[in-house]
Amino acid sequence: MDFNLAGDVIIFYIISVGLVALLLNYAEVYLPKWIIHFFCYGKIAETRRHALIEKIEKIPKKLFLHLYLVAGSMTLVLFYVGLKKYLYNKDVSENILFFLDVSLGTSRKPLVSEESTLLAIAMLSTHVWKRAFEQMYVCVFSDQKINVIFYVLGHVYYWTVTASLVGESKGFVRGSHADFSLHKITITQLLCVLIFLWSTYTQLKSNYILAGLRKNQHGDVVTKEHKIPTGGLFNYVSNPLQLTEILVYLALSAVLWQASTFHYVTVFVIINQVEYAYLSHQWYRNTFKSYPKERKIIIPYIW
Numbered sequence: 001m002d003f004n005l006a007g008d009v010i011i012f013y014i015i016s017v018g019l020v021a022l023l024l025n026y027a028e029v030y031l032p033k034w035i036i037h038f039f040c041y042g043k044i045a046e047t048r049r050h051a052l053i054e055k056i057e058k059i060p061k062k063l064f065l066h067l068y069l070v071a072g073s074m075t076l077v078l079f080y081v082g083l084k085k086y087l088y089n090k091d092v093s094e095n096i097l098f099f100l101d102v103s104l105g106t107s108r109k110p111l112v113s114e115e116s117t118l119l120a121i122a123m124l125s126t127h128v129w130k131r132a133f134e135q136m137y138v139c140v141f142s143d144q145k146i147n148v149i150f151y152v153l154g155h156v157y158y159w160t161v162t163a164s165l166v167g168e169s170k171g172f173v174r175g176s177h178a179d180f181s182l183h184k185i186t187i188t189q190l191l192c193v194l195i196f197l198w199s200t201y202t203q204l205k206s207n208y209i210l211a212g213l214r215k216n217q218h219g220d221v222v223t224k225e226h227k228i229p230t231g232g233l234f235n236y237v238s239n240p241l242q243l244t245e246i247l248v249y250l251a252l253s254a255v256l257w258q259a260s261t262f263h264y265v266t267v268f269v270i271i272n273q274v275e276y277a278y279l280s281h282q283w284y285r286n287t288f289k290s291y292p293k294e295r296k297i298i299i300p301y302i303w
Contacts, residue, residue: 075125086180
């Protein structure tokens with residue numbers, strides 16, 4: 001029997017995060033503290049700590065840069081291979097085909113057009129390398145650490161993302177043919193690209209605002225404490241990083257609307273980011289008595 005391993009893994013992520021979100025939001029008092037701490041990290045874990053989980057919290061947040069460097073390198077390889085395939089009709093490497101067969105199964109179908117595939121690869125590569133830039137040159141991290149299991153799961157997540165990005169695309173499925181033409185790119189896809197570019201740029205601006213809270217006027221880091229951010233989308237929502245991350249993946253899903261597996265990734269991103277945004281908003285309101293009451297969780301003016 002042929003399995004879609006990447007799809008099954010991301011569905012497991014969806015179910016796990018969805019279940020944990022429900023329990024944290026409505027039944028936290030009944031949960032063992034180690035389970036709560038395991039799924040909570042960063043500032044929202046400050047009042048939910050457990051000695052057992054602290055023993056596996058060994059990874060500084062800045063080392064999550066590794067995820068973006070690995071995923072970014074994979075997207076660049078896929079973009080190069082895609083260009084060779086679509087523009088010069090060069091065969092896709094057997095190693096890549098084997099990787100995709102293992103990830104999505106040998107019975108995968110060529111559902112996504114050549115134009116959509118190349119556009120989506122370029123979008124994801126831009127976003128991932130932008131995230132790497134933020135990790136290296138923008139973000140000012142606290143001394144808190146993330147548990148080792150989350151670090152491993154992060155790498156697994158980006159494997160599912162890159163595999164599902166091209167695993168159902170023409171030219172990346174054995175026996176499929178490609179007929180690339182820029183004229184096939186639709187107005188809707190171009191609008192998605194604009195939404196994507198605005199979202200990933202706004203995310204960068206938001207990270208600059210957060211970093212600025214820990215620096216003086218000369219750009220030197222003077223504190224690692226949390227403060228109330230203002231400016232940009234922070235004037236409307238507590239979590240612009242999560243909002244823009246969701247918009248990035250919605251734009252990618254719209255470009256890859258013919259696919260099946262990639263949409264599971266987008267569902268996971270939405271559930272994960274919304275839950276973190278909710279917990280983060282609660283943390284801000286409980287920590288800062290002067291926190292703006294009109295500021296919403298993640299959707300301006302609504303929620």
